[in-house]
Amino acid sequence: MNNVQEESPRDQKKNRRRLQILEIARGIIAAKGLRSLKVRDVAEAAGCSVGSVYNEFGDFDGVILTVNRETVQALTDRLRGVSDEDPVRQLYGLAETYLEFFSEHANLLRSLFEHRMEDDRPYPDDILQMVMDAFALMHPPLVRLLPDADDVKIALLSRTLFSAVHGIISLGLEERMVAVPPQLLRQQVEQFLDAHLVGLGILPRR
Amino acid sequence: MNNVQEESPRDQKKNRRRLQILEIARGIIAAKGLRSLKVRDVAEAAGCSVGSVYNEFGDFDGVILTVNRETVQALTDRLRGVSDEDPVRQLYGLAETYLEFFSEHANLLRSLFEHRMEDDRPYPDDILQMVMDAFALMHPPLVRLLPDADDVKIALLSRTLFSAVHGIISLGLEERMVAVPPQLLRQQVEQFLDAHLVGLGILPRR
DNA sequence: CTTGAAAATGAACAATGTTCAAGAAGAATC
DNA sequence: GATTCTTCTTGAACATTGTTCATTTTCAAG
Structure with missing residues (x-):
């Protein structure tokens, strides 16, 4: 056939x-x-x-949604390219790659996160799923780093951590808000991860 | 006179x-x-x-911007109502109050963070300033908790922490994305703060 | 070549933001 | 209180932009 x-x-x-x-x-x-x-x-x-x-x-939303779908696909591809050799480095790599991608395609990312449908039509499920999947990319390294933890808890932690990074980056790059210089923002994200990973017991207190 | x-x-x-x-x-x-x-x-x-x-x-943006201005004002008022007796409790209180306020007024908050001006007209400075001021409300308790740290660093940390909380909450409440149940979200924010404050050396490792 | 299905067209329509000439309402002056 | 001047209000008309659909064009199959 x-x-x-x-x-x-x-x-x-x-x-x-x-x-x-x-x-x-x-x-x-x-x-x-x-x-x-x-x-x-x-x-x-x-x-x-x-x-x-x-x-x-x-309709016109169809064009926007297709662009958004491709944006999250491109983002996922980039994030999947982060080396998984060392799980700690992988976490930093994911955050930094997200920052890079967001810097390069700020308006596309905003379209993805800010577009609302007309009336009360639902946002397409597949796009939502793709975003959630992207945000779940911290799951594998976290599992390696916290082998004793409940898998469901790790899944939640992955989303929480990535959402936090997203908040820091999306507001940091918001030129509407007091714009944070790119280099400073990168440092900000790193220090954020530093503290958080120490708090999770993944990194030793310095 | x-x-x-x-x-x-x-x-x-x-x-x-x-x-x-x-x-x-x-x-x-x-x-x-x-x-x-x-x-x-x-x-x-x-x-x-x-x-x-x-x-x-x-113009019509004027109406929206005025509503947004009042939203951030109301938010600030609510956040200022958080007790400053204990700085650690204050940090948790700010995050939880933000979560409450966001839950109650999700669409108003989205209007504040997602509205874009026509063409390239700038977003009004006073609103941006008000948002930044609200996000700076973690500054005083952090100063008390980290008395030896540089004030500029604390200012940055305050914005970073609040932005992270904002990311967790705004995505968590995004019914477009896989909606997180309210009670779970509250717990999520708390655990996030737990870990981060441990990482900053503010809370002892449990 | 003929024909039928699919696609393309763009004028017309609909929804919505914006302007402005004309009129109404109120304040100021006498 | 009448007159005049200023300001506000009105809503029809206009401008922009998303949407529809009857007609025409295209093209593959017979």
């Missing part, structure tokens, strides 16, 4: 344009923020009609 | 309506989120024309 679908020229064109629309939307969000994203701008830049955008994504 | 401006009947009416508009806007944001706030709804509920809303607040 051959499951490989041949891609007709028509589908190729369709896919090419789908990617193009996403690329353009991502570019606008990254450059000028989610609030500056307009259907007509995207359609014009992609050389198609607004109807085609709707045809491809259902 | 008498600096007290008599309030003319006209001003009274104006002020009454200003307050009414804010009350209505706050109610809508709190109940259905910032994205559901519409000028016409506010004007109709306040029994005036849309023009009057603009006359009073300049």
Whole structure:
């Protein structure tokens, strides 16, 4: 049985344009923020009609959500690239990588965390799951470092720790708030982890 | 010299309506989120024309920003009410009070942290300052607990700690993400503080 | 080539923020 | 109290932007 679908020229064109629309939307969000994203701008830049955008994504939220989905995917890929050789280093690496990624793609991350659906439509489950999975990446190193602890507790701890790091970074990079210089922020995150890992008994008191 | 401006009947009416508009806007944001706030709804509920809303607040962002200003003011008031008798208890109290306030006014807090201005207009400085001041409320108890530490470092630590707590709470209450049960979240925040204060040498290792 | 299905189009519509000329209301002056 | 001046209020009109859909175009299959 051959499951490989041949891609007709028509589908190729369709896919090419789908990617193009996403690329353009991502570019606008990254450059000028989610609030500056307009259907007509995207359609014009992609050389198609607004109807085609709707045809491809259902509604405008569909475009945003697809960009967000790809953002969290890219984030996860980056976080998975952190070396797991030494579990302590891995924790620092995850936090620092998150900081790097957030610095490089601040507006995309904000779109991911701040976008609200119209009315009371639910946020897509798969994206939420992907975010939770990303935040669970501290789980394996924590398990290694706290072998006697309950696995459920570690899962909770992983989310808590990553959420804390997220708070420090997202507010630290918020240029609206008194902006923290990047180098200082990195140091801030490190010292935060220092203290916390000492508190968890993972690192010795200095 | 008498600096007290008599309030003319006209001003009274104006002020009454200003307050009414804010009350209505706050109610809508709190109940259905910032994205559901519409000028016409506010004007109709306040029994005036849309023009009057603009006359009073300049533009629609003006309404939102005023609500946000009052939100952070209310938050600060609540946080200032935390007892400063015991500095350790004060830190826990600040975190728990923040959790309480966030639970009760989740949509208002989200409006404060997530609202972006049109184009590239800057977010009002006074609001940013108020948020930073609120986050600095951990400073005094930390100074008492770490009398030998550099004051600038403590200021940074205060912001970091509060930002971390903010991250844990805002993501924990995010019903979009896998919602954490309130009681569990409270425990989560407490355990987070436990570990961190141990790490800072403020609490003894248990 | 014909034909039927799928996609693309863009004008029209709908929702919503914004402006402003005209009128109403109130204060100031006599 | 009448007149005049200032200020506020109004809401229709406009501007922007998301959404729909009847029509046209495209193109693969027969």
